[in-house]
Amino acid sequence: MNKLFTKKSSIICFIFIPIIFLWHPNWIGFLGVQPYWPLFWLLPWSMINGSINGLIFGLFLGLILDSLTLDNNFTQIPGLILCGILFGRIKLHSHILVGHFRHGLICSFGSFLCGTLYFLQILFKNFSDGSFLLFIPSLKNILAEVFLTGLFAPFICSQLLMIFKFSKRKLQ
Amino acid sequence: MLDVRRISTSRWWHKKKSWFFLGIFVFLVFVRISKGSFYKDFYYFISKPFWPGQFQKEVILKSIDQESLIKLNLLKKDNRRLREILSLQESSSKDKISAAVISRKTGGWWRQIILNKGSKDGVEIGNIVLGPGGLLGRVNDTSLFTSSVTLITSPESKLGVWVDRIQINGLLVGLGDDFPSLILYSQDADIKVGDFVSSSPASTLLPPNIPIGIVHSIDKTLKSRKTAKILLLAKPQVIDWVQILKVNI
Helix, strand or coil: CHHHHHHCHHHHHHHHHHHHHHHCCCCCCECCECCCHHHHHHHHHHHHHHHHHHHHHHHHHHHHHHHHCCCCCCCCHHHHHHHHHHHHCCCCCCCHHHHHHHHHHHHHHHHHHHHHHHHHHHHHHCCCCCCHHHHHHHHHHHHHHHHHHHHHHHHHHHHHHHHHHHHHHHHC | CHHHHHHHHCCHHHCHHHHHHHHHHHHHHHHHHCCCHHHHHHHHHHHHHHCHHHHHHHHHHHHHHHHHHHHHHHHHHHHHHHHHHCCCCCCCCCCEEEEEEEEEECCCCCCEEEECCCHHHCCCCCCEEEECCEEEEEEEEECCCCEEEEECCCCCCEEEEEECCCCEEEEEECCCCCCCEEEECCCCCCCCCCCEEEECCCCCCCCCCCEEEEEEEECCCECCEEEEEEEECCCCCCCCEEEEECCCC
16 A cells, blocks of 8 residues: 555645645635635646656646536636646756745746636637736736735645655666 | 729720711711712612613614615615516626635735635635625635635726716726726716715626725816725635626626
8 A cells, every 4th residue: 555655656746736726715815815725736747757748738727627626618627738848958967945936936947837828818818808807816816816826836746756656677 | 803804895986886987977978969960870780681772772773774774675685687688697696616715916016816615615716705794705716725816906807887876877997006007087076084885886897886995085087077085895815705606707
């Protein structure tokens, strides 16, 4: 049983993303906005397994999260795929302290990318009627999300990266 | 020796009685200086049960309550009868399902709540979800055990509403923040802050006369239409229990 956990830890963590996405714990949030949870998993996964895997699992994550949210017109898939590809091109760094801060920065950049792509979809769809009304709350959403994601990424990503690395070394 | 002691005991400050009287005197001086406020306060608490106003007020309030309850029932009956005559949609529905909120996304991009009653309990897509205060949203998707509700604040939500004071229909559009926008397609609609917004009798999605919100602020008039921000009566970010209303439209 223990062996199974160390081997499949990345997949087990993957299963928990939709759950935490649904759970939406309010005490972590800021202005009612949550950190963008899928990126915390996607960053270590892509860094270890490369761009192609990042792309595939970005697509999977997007599909799952889209099925959980009700907005049929908008999708999170493009943002997550792009993040998966970009994260895959980042090299693993040996310096621990630099690594922590780097994770924070990369994750906030990723969430900015995803937020902007999502916002562009909303803007594009509502272009005809009073799109300026949507502008302020959306901007607030993006900024709060970027801030929160950057804040939590050093804690979560580094841990996950360590776990994934460990499980991969065991496999080889 | 004995005599000395006798003399000493006969001093006035050795008598308990004189101290007692002194105490009373000081107390009375205090009462005098404070102009009897202590007495008055004491009297206030003693006489409280016998006040005429209090008792009268309770009786009057109770009868007002009864009066408005009877009036409400009469009006409800009247309303139903008139609606039947006009063959309008029925507003009273007995099919209510109570449900708890198990997941809540009220900030950020997605505005939805998930309830713990699903198709197993008879919830259908399009059912109305009410919270304490008024309308919350509509059921958008059901699974066997859960149902997902699109809140009125979601950018996906568009509903027909009725502004009662100026007797006009409008469109309530969610914007993705806490204040959905009311759009009135007439330039000279005399809408004011504080106007009450309820669901429209003409709406095909909602039963009529469900309270929704109050006009919070009015935006600039644009291209022959007026928009206003609505403060919702039901607060989705704090509500834990809701009612699902099954209506046949």
